[in-house]
Structure formats: structure tokens, C-alpha cells
Amino acid sequence: MNFFLLKEYLRYFHLKTDEHSLHSPFFYNFYLNIVKNKSISKEWTSIENNRKDLLRDDTEFKIVDLGAGSKVDKSQFRKVKSIAKNSLSSPKFSQFLFHLIDDNKFEKILELGTSLGTNTSYLAKANPSANIFTFEADPNALKIAKEVNAKHKNILYHEGDIANLLPKMLQNSNSKIDLVYADANHTYEASIDYFNIILPYLATESIYIMDDIHWSAGMKKAWEDLKLRKEVSSSIDLFDAGLLFFNPDFEKQHYVLDF
Numbered sequence: 001m002n003f004f005l006l007k008e009y010l011r012y013f014h015l016k017t018d019e020h021s022l023h024s025p026f027f028y029n030f031y032l033n034i035v036k037n038k039s040i041s042k043e044w045t046s047i048e049n050n051r052k053d054l055l056r057d058d059t060e061f062k063i064v065d066l067g068a069g070s071k072v073d074k075s076q077f078r079k080v081k082s083i084a085k086n087s088l089s090s091p092k093f094s095q096f097l098f099h100l101i102d103d104n105k106f107e108k109i110l111e112l113g114t115s116l117g118t119n120t121s122y123l124a125k126a127n128p129s130a131n132i133f134t135f136e137a138d139p140n141a142l143k144i145a146k147e148v149n150a151k152h153k154n155i156l157y158h159e160g161d162i163a164n165l166l167p168k169m170l171q172n173s174n175s176k177i178d179l180v181y182a183d184a185n186h187t188y189e190a191s192i193d194y195f196n197i198i199l200p201y202l203a204t205e206s207i208y209i210m211d212d213i214h215w216s217a218g219m220k221k222a223w224e225d226l227k228l229r230k231e232v233s234s235s236i237d238l239f240d241a242g243l244l245f246f247n248p249d250f251e252k253q254h255y256v257l258d259f
């Protein structure tokens, strides 16, 4: 854990609360039924077996990095097992996303940063009738993601720089987005740009998830700035990621919750 992240974690640890601080019925239920949902799905076994295979995979390739890079592995060439160890969302977080989609039956989902496709598997399995639009610049990572998810026909891959691809994809889409999971370029500018580009296309009941909000000073500032936007009605900080809500009926509240 880098020093910035450690300091942020200590702060989060002191601030976090649980269901006892939630007076809104929506957020109380959201917290207990989704964030704290401990049920296990048999759908997860094959995904986690696959993650184990990736964690043993010595294949090396030259990475195409259009993001902020890794704080752990700085080399241009990276082994699949290093990417699987350092770049993917934890099983716990991906399983939270699974519950979130399953519970809300979200239909249109955007994932920024496919990487090896492990998290994409959870998104695709959570609601087989949903469309998962996923974006990745690295062709080698994307090739693995496609192999891993060959069975899932509800994933639409977009290869290249999100900055170019995302506006075009959104202009051509005819329905609102229910869920965004932004886990690509970890810089202040890109995080704000992603939000601004996507905002007009969000459904009222949608949730925008920004990953790694405590990863760096820039990511933290982006999170703090987005929370204050007038379109954002409430937010939840789970440390691993931040969730933004847009329903104007919600009383504006910012929660820091145990995950």
C-alpha cells in the first residue's frame, strides 16, 4: 500500500459508519441488501477459477498504457500474472457489483477499463439480458478478456482510447445508462472528463461508480469535486470506490460506509 493510500485508509477507518447512521429508507435498504449482502452465487466459481489461472500465467506482453500507469509495476513489459495481481478489482468488490446489478436488474452498463475481463465477467453474469459496453486500449489485455468471456454474448467491446471512443458510442446509443463503472485512466482530468461526457446519458435512477477514489491526490480531488456537482444528489464512499446517485428526490447526503 502506498503512503497516500495508507493515510487515506486511516482517515476512512475513522469516518466510516454503518446502517445505524442511515435514516433514509432507500440508503438503509441499499446498504443492508446490496453493500452488505453476504450471499454467494454459484455463478462466481468459474470466474474465480479463471482469476486463479490468470494469477499463474507467465505470458509477458508489452503494455499499451493510456492511463496513469501502475504504482507497483513500472515496466513496459508485464506478465499476465502481475496484471491479475495488481490491476483487477477484488472479488469482494466485483461481487458487490454483481449484487447491485442483480438487485436492480440494470440493463445498460458501461465499464471503462476492461483489462483482463475478470470484472466484466461479473457484470455480464449478473444480468444476462443486460448490455455491457466495455472499453480497453491495450489489445493484448483485451484479447485475453475476449477469450475469458467467450461464452457471454452480452458484452460489447470497444478497443482504443476511451477519450475518442466514448463520445461516439454514446451519440449512437438510444437508451439511458443505468450503471457506470469507471476504472480506466486514474488521473484527475480523465476522471472529470469521463463524468462530463457520460452525465447527459444517465438515467435518473442510475449509479456512477468511480474506482480508486483514494489512490492519489488527483483521484481524491476528482471524487470530492464530483460529489459537489449540482446533478449529484447523494454519494457513498466505500473506500475501494465511490458511488454517485442522481435521483433529485434524495436529500443531499454524503455517506462514508463500512464495506
Ligand SMILES: C[S@@+](CC[C@H](N)C(=O)[O-])C[C@H]1O[C@@H](n2cnc3c(N)ncnc32)[C@H](O)[C@@H]1O
Residues within 6 Å of the ligand: 064, 065, 066, 067, 068, 087, 088, 089, 090, 112, 113, 114, 115, 116, 117, 118, 119, 120, 135, 136, 137, 138, 141, 160, 161, 162, 163, 183, 184, 185, 186
Ligand atoms: C485498473 S484496470 C481495469 C480493471 C478491471 N476494471 C477489472 O477490475 O477487472 C485499468 C484498465 O484501463 C485501461 N485504460 C487506461 N486508460 C485508458 C484509456 N484512456 N482508454 C482505454 N483504456 C484505458 C488500462 O489499459 C487498464 O487495462
